[in-house]
Amino acid sequence: MTFILGSGSPRRKELLAQIGVVADDIRAPDIDETPQKAELPRLYCARMAREKVAAVQAEADDIVLCADTTVAVGRRILGKPENADEAASFLRLMSGRRHKVITAVAVKRGDKLWERDVVSTVRMKRLSDAELAAYLATGDWQGKAGGYGIQGPAGALIPWISGSFTGIVGLPLAETANLLRAAGYIFDGETS
Numbered sequence: 230m231t232f233i234l235g236s237g238s239p240r241r242k243e244l245l246a247q248i249g250v251v252a253d254d255i256r257a258p259d260i261d262e263t264p265q266k267a268e269l270p271r272l273y274c275a276r277m278a279r280e281k282v283a284a285v286q287a288e289a290d291d292i293v294l295c296a297d298t299t300v301a302v303g304r305r306i307l308g309k310p311e312n313a314d315e316a317a318s319f320l321r322l323m324s325g326r327r328h329k330v331i332t333a334v335a336v337k338r339g340d341k342l343w344e345r346d347v348v349s350t351v352r353m354k355r356l357s358d359a360e361l362a363a364y365l366a367t368g369d370w371q372g373k374a375g376g377y378g379i380q381g382p383a384g385a386l387i388p389w390i391s392g393s394f395t396g397i398v399g400l401p402l403a404e405t406a407n408l409l410r411a412a413g414y415i416f417d418g419e420t421s
């Protein structure tokens with residue numbers, strides 16, 4: 230059995246390492262992440278995780294794990310901003326209000342699939358123009374859903390969350406450990 234992390238995200242690799250899981254191989258999936266018309270954020274996020282895991286080539290006995298993190302303001306899906314202007318518009322939208330962060334995880338082994346999604350609520354403080362400009366200048370928004378990373382400088386902008394911290398960062402560890410166990414991944418110290 231080979232354990233394949235189907236993700237190019239450095240966060241997901243680090244989060245797995247936190248629970249002692251080291252991938253034998255990393256294969257970043259390349260899929261079209263465009264939402265369908267009127268697609269709801271949670272359904273979109275679950276579909277992305279499924280499509281990622283389907284896109285990763287593996288042997289029948291290999292375990293493959295993929296995930297997707299999506300930020301939602303109401304029904305609106307905020308993906309990874311393409312540039313600083315888009316990041317600024319996302320952050321203005323979230324400023325002073327709550328939004329959801331959904332992370333869907335998909336694990337496959339042969340033709341079996343295990344899936345789980347975790348929804349967290351995040352409150353962002355009301356951002357002054359100076360705070361917004363200072364955050365954008367860090368460049369930390371790049372490659373992150375919604376244009377911020379709670380684990381970085383944006384942590385100072387988030388006074389409250391409800392849900393899974395590791396889920397917001399990109400991989401909900403409690404749920405992920407359960408999915409891996411279900412797929413037959415053996416953790417250190419466990420016999421089956």
Ligand SMILES: Cc1cn([C@H]2C[C@H](O)[C@@H](COP(=O)(O)OP(=O)(O)OP(=O)(O)O)O2)c(=O)[nH]c1=O
Binds near residue numbers: 241296372373
């Ligand atoms: C909201 C939030 C997102 N993120 C990151 C996690 C994900 O890497 C990214 C969302 O993009 P994803 O499309 O979920 O993942 P990815 O493109 O980085 O990697 P891959 O598809 O290869 O697995 O946003 C944070 O790091 N911190 C946060 O607080």
